[in-house]
Amino acid sequence: MSQDHEKSAPADGNFRDEETGEPRADFVAAVEEAIAEGDSGHVKELVSPLHEADVGALIELLDHEERPRLVELMGDEFDFAALTEIGETTREEILEELPVATLAEAMRELESDDAVAILETLEPEEQAQVLEALPAQERIVLRRSLEAAEGTAGRLMQTTLIAVPPFWSAGEVLDFFRATEPDELPDNFFEVFVVDPAYRLLGTVFLDALVRAHPKTRVEEIMQADRRRVQFDEDTEEVARLFERYNLVSVPVVDEAERLVGVITIDDVVDVIQEAASEEIKALGGVSPDEELTDSFWWIVKSRFLWLLINLGTAFISASVLKTFESQLQQMVALAVLAPIVASQGGNSATQTMTVTVRALATRELSRSNALRIIMRELATGAFNGAAFGLLTGLVAANWFQTFGLGPVMALAMFTNLAAGALGGILVPMLLERWKVDPAVASGSFVTTVTDVVGYGSFLTIATLWFRLG
Amino acid sequence: MSQDHEKSAPADGNFRDEETGEPRADFVAAVEEAIAEGDSGHVKELVSPLHEADVGALIELLDHEERPRLVELMGDEFDFAALTEIGETTREEILEELPVATLAEAMRELESDDAVAILETLEPEEQAQVLEALPAQERIVLRRSLEAAEGTAGRLMQTTLIAVPPFWSAGEVLDFFRATEPDELPDNFFEVFVVDPAYRLLGTVFLDALVRAHPKTRVEEIMQADRRRVQFDEDTEEVARLFERYNLVSVPVVDEAERLVGVITIDDVVDVIQEAASEEIKALGGVSPDEELTDSFWWIVKSRFLWLLINLGTAFISASVLKTFESQLQQMVALAVLAPIVASQGGNSATQTMTVTVRALATRELSRSNALRIIMRELATGAFNGAAFGLLTGLVAANWFQTFGLGPVMALAMFTNLAAGALGGILVPMLLERWKVDPAVASGSFVTTVTDVVGYGSFLTIATLWFRLG
The missing domain is CATH 3.10.580.10 (CBS-domain)
Known part of the structure; x- marks a missing residue:
């Protein structure tokens, strides 16, 4: 058994594979085995030599019930700074299981910014208890940081200085x-x-x-x-x-x-x-900014469901545009095949513009001084690519369905939708930013709704006129 | 006139608005005016007090032809470190206009990492000329850094050390x-x-x-x-x-x-x-990683066109699935209205999974040790949300078109597509990573093609069977 240990878990610092830099599965397995056996000595032997960041990574790879047990078995040798390196959900889970005395002792050993990062995860009542158990001087300093609003300099700062x-x-x-x-x-x-x-x-x-x-x-x-x-x-x-x-x-x-x-x-x-x-x-990918890789199934289902629900609403708005043209679609089924191409190409083009705009707003590269120039450039790019893809898809569509009229109809609709998409792709994030709504969160749904509605609407309206469908 | 200057361009360091931190349009205008007048003294007076990073930001806000003129008018007082703070395209444009002697002099004054950042932008021939004009010791050090491949530690490092x-x-x-x-x-x-x-x-x-x-x-x-x-x-x-x-x-x-x-x-x-x-x-937004906000219209048109062309190809693949079901669509036009909803909801759900996967691969949070757990969780989330949205959209569709059968058809297709999307959303980036293709660049097109094809295909196949359309 002990030989087995030695083979599967080489002594110190070998948590990561030297080649890939990835955590080693056999090391994690050895820690899990030692936890299962309640072998405090062996857990310490494996985990103590690791850097706090690697202890954090190790904790995230353990099962939920193993995590507080690791902290327990490590005893005094556990470096609480490791808990600042892991996701908030996991941190909460572990801290819930630990007694106030252990936490107070840990706070004294940590640098002030790390202590604050852990204290802010605790429930208000538990936080107050831990603070009470600290010497007055440390309590005052930590309290001042905790009084700073989340996401401000006061929370991030270190108070030990010269x-x-x-x-x-x-x-x-x-x-x-x-x-x-x-x-x-x-x-x-x-x-x-x-x-x-x-x-x-x-x-x-x-x-x-x-x-x-x-x-x-x-x-x-x-x-x-x-x-x-x-x-x-x-x-x-x-x-x-x-x-x-x-x-x-x-x-x-x-x-x-x-x-x-x-x-x-x-x-x-x-x-x-x-x-x-x-x-x-x-x-931008429609995922809650708080979601972490270690979050549980239910948390994720709930958070993703909400965003998908909003998008389902916009999908029905686009579908209702299609429904308005039901009789035309029935008269000419080629339109039902081609309409999604106009919508999708517009959506992709608008997403390009939107991505560049959202990024430039985040890095503060886009400001009043250059906004007009960028808007004009995006509009010109949309119009140019709209004309180019209009021509291309018009030719393909006319040949595919052996119907000449589909060429000009497709071309005109494609041009309209790419130009509208470029305008939406830049104006939507800029307006959201001005209205203090995070453009990364909200732009996507708006922009693709614009290109779906304009895409379906323009294509089917132009087709109705050209082919005199009634 | 001089009073006007004083009003529009307050002396030192007032390049940015104190409130917003954004560059001030009136300051930029004052610099542009001084450049137009060729007033070297006034340009120096305005620009010299600025931090190199702000000089960089200022340069990006100027017109193309004004940029090298600013460097000229600043003469000895121009801090070439500012050129390391701007986009590569802009840097190239400016460097092209400057004589070798000026560049060599600048290289001597810069720290080695900044000098390398500028030298690597030059054409090979010009780079060799500038290096030749330097003292041997500096030439050797810079050459060693330049021999390092782009994107390696050797290029990034600073060689002045103790x-x-x-x-x-x-x-x-x-x-x-x-x-x-x-x-x-x-x-x-x-x-x-x-x-x-x-x-x-x-x-x-x-x-x-x-x-x-x-x-x-x-x-x-x-x-x-x-x-x-x-x-x-x-x-x-x-x-x-x-x-x-x-x-x-x-x-x-x-x-x-x-x-x-x-x-x-x-x-x-x-x-x-x-x-x-x-x-x-x-x-992830379908934009070339090299694209910068200051790039010219033609550069952007070309780079975006290529990516849109690939996506147009995938849009035609999806459309050809629709075309296979032409006769069914004609018999029941409601299918043409509803099919895009199934495809779009699948695409959005798969994009969520893909975004999380791409990010976790980039931060190395996703590794062999936890891959299976995450795959199972994503698949379960896709299946669960698929069932939930299947039920919801099935009810809405059956009521909207007053056709009971559309309910179960929609529900089944939605479930299938969201489950397939979850699988695609996680497996596509992981496989691309293993094949050494950047998952952020290539995943999006693959994944939405999967959800479009599976969405249209499953919905129309199930509808064909249920309603016995032939």
Whole structure:
């Protein structure tokens, strides 16, 4: 048995396959076996050497009931930072099972931003109990972050930081580092903040400037006074854009009185960026931005059902346009075969325009200064491709059904629908953005309804006129 | 006139509106006016105070012919790093207009990763000329980066770094910083690399550890020897995943012999992450990953046309399924009205599954360890929602056309199509990934063809049997 263990679960750090970087199924199986046996020693031996991110990935691969058991069996050796690396649903499930004392102990060991990420998942009552069990100083700091609205700088920031008065010398700052206990300093830091007696932010000094300076130089002489800062209640996606645009590595957070309250580092911002991109992709695909790969069957059924229901409504709107032309369809069944082609080509073309527009709005590339130029370009592209595909599909349709008239009818309808689609594809997201509705979530249904209705409507109306169907 | 200038273009840093963060149209107009007048002094006065990222944003808002003129009028004061912040098409346009001497001078002033980003945009011949005009040492370093394949760590890395031998003391390193000319050190740095005489990487010391250490401590005692490193030819998206997973701020780059050749910092990785997300979103929307908002009309027409052509092909495949049932459609025109509803609902449901799958493949959340579980869950979701929407649309259809039989026919077809769509939505991207085809680019067309063909085919076949249409 023990040999088996050794074979299936090589000692430390081999959670991921070296070639593919994917988690190894045999490692996961070995952990599952150790959990089933309640073998705390063996679980620790396997999991302790892993990086917190890999512990998170491992937890997501376990079955629901194995997850809290892993935390239990790991005991003191469990690094709660791993819980910040997993999906919210899974985190909730695990935290529900843990006693308040364990959670309070964990909060003390975590950096403040990780502690906040875990506390915000708890039910209000349990959150209050955990906070009560903490020393006053830590409680106050965590409470301030939790009072910040979700998705703001205050929630994302780290409160452990180094602040010094402007009259200190570079040498004094270095001496201060050496004299301070390591656990009173942040785990890793790149800069020192300079504050006045009221803790108002005067500027910052990066470590490299500090070590390059003469030891007698006062920090106010080498500090960057114009350093970008963000407000406590700033939206995190705004903060992320600032980091991206100006290639920042960290940014100080201040309150209304310009007092320094925390610092946001780029590793937290990377998560915000990745999260925002995931949400945009999911929204465009008609999936709830909250959905995660580990979510349960019922959660997913419910969330997808709602969106499909809305789309079913729009499908019936398009179908009712077809129904208006029932008699024409009966007189000339070729129309029923060809109409979906006009609608689908319009939908695809409009989706191209919509995708580009939604992305440009998200990255703030599309603004008032260039909106008109882009609208005109998209309209021209739609019209040009509409004419080209009109000609092409007109030729094919006329030949396929050996009916000359289907050529011009198809061509005209295709042109109309692609031009209308381009206009809808750019205007719908821009209007939604102006009305403060997320364009990624809502644009798709609107735009394809436009191209279905215009596609069916124009094709069948033009056909009715051309062939004098009544 | 000069008063007008002052009003329309407030002095420094006011390129962006304070409220919205968007570029100000009046500022852009003032720059355009100064360019039109060839007023070099005024152009400098407006543009010099801006951050390189904002200069980039400004350039993108100018007309094509104004862009190289801006660079000319700025003269020595133009910061070429701004050109790394703009789209590739625009960069090419501008670089084409500039003389080799200007480019060579610019390359000397840029950090190596920015210089490489600009050099790689040049035609091979011009690139060789610019390299020839550089001092040998800089030429060698830049050439090594350019020899790395596009999209690899070698292209992304920065070659200016600090490396010290293991026997140096912390104090000696700090003295070395103070004794070195600032322009010989990187602009900003957070760590010192420890190398052996053959320049093989032994470990790294973060600045905070260095300043905390006693001055007599040898760097080998405080270095992290197990620091993660990446190979010169590693894919940049792989590198980005490493940064994200382990919350890294920088990572050393080594060659096959484990020799230190450069360092990748997180600000460059943020661009890779954002770029990868943009490409995925565009690909899912049927837009070329290379398309940029500033691209010209003709470029866009051509790139979108190709993708629409492929989709037109699939639309004709679906239409030919409809054509097979021409006589049935003629006998019962309600079928022509309802068939698109079955196809569209299947398409939307399959797109949900496909979106989740493509995203999970991109983030490496979906692996062999959990694939089967996710496939079963998606299939169950498709079947469940298929049954629910089958019931719902069956009821509506039977009532709408006052024909009882349409109910069960619609219900059965809807169930079949949503189940097939779920299977297609997850299997198509997974197979494409295994065949090394980007699932974001190719899945959409495949999946909607499946749901169109299965939707039309199953609905009309079941209807033919139920109503004994022949």
